[in-house]
Amino acid sequence: MTDAFSHAAAAGTLNCREAMAILWDHLDGELSPEREAAMRWHLEVCRPCLEHHRFERAFLDTVAAARDADPASPALRQRVMDALRSQGLLP
């Protein structure tokens, strides 16, 4: 019987469950160099985990693309400057 974490008993120094438990840390660039190397090795040899990795990468890219690129309007900028001046916080 297989489950979502039984693709490879041990690939490199991480098994599937261990690798997937730190998948988001890896995608966020937050792993130590040693853990990062172990993760990369695991993804090279474990296709099911690589597919999870691709899914989460696509998801994070989709969320990041939703970032609002509109700058603050000139009216808002002026409003902030006026508020600061009215409080004597800007000359």
Place this chain on the structure above:
Amino acid sequence: MIEAPPSADISPEFSQAALGSLDDVHRFARSLARNKADADDLVQETYLRAFRSWRTFLPGSDVRRWLFAICRNVFLRSREREERFTPLEDEGGETLKAVEQHAAWRREGVEAAVWRLDLKAAVDRALTALQEPFRSAVVLVDLEDHSYDDASAILEVPVSTVKSRLFRGRRILQEHLMAFARDAGLPGTRHD
């Protein structure tokens, strides 16, 4: 004797750096507040508080991060209620649940369908619907590209709490997107 205005004390370098981050603060405020008027109020109040307390800013540190922290504190106070959230320390568990969820979506066929859609509007709606404290964590890390440490400083919570909120928030967003794909009735998806 005429008292000098407060502005006489404020360093021009601070003013320039703080006002130079207005677009970033505005974007962050828009992601926290649910409408433009509330977001604009939030930006104005953030800058008033920042300039009143400019001496607490450490020269050489990240002014954007400092302004974001003020902005979020103003936002939370404006809601007149503090968060009542029990920190979840099991962030590895959230990640594993996401993997299991993804495997189920693959079997269902919904994963193959979702990437064929224009998801910008769906992500916007899902982010707006996402409750605090998850939304702030997702916005800071996934949209504003802050590290876990930065988000921890802005939110004034431990990194483990940032991760718990972030990972739970991501799972909720994914559920929204998959529901969107099912509602779009694409081939390969099915309603349960």
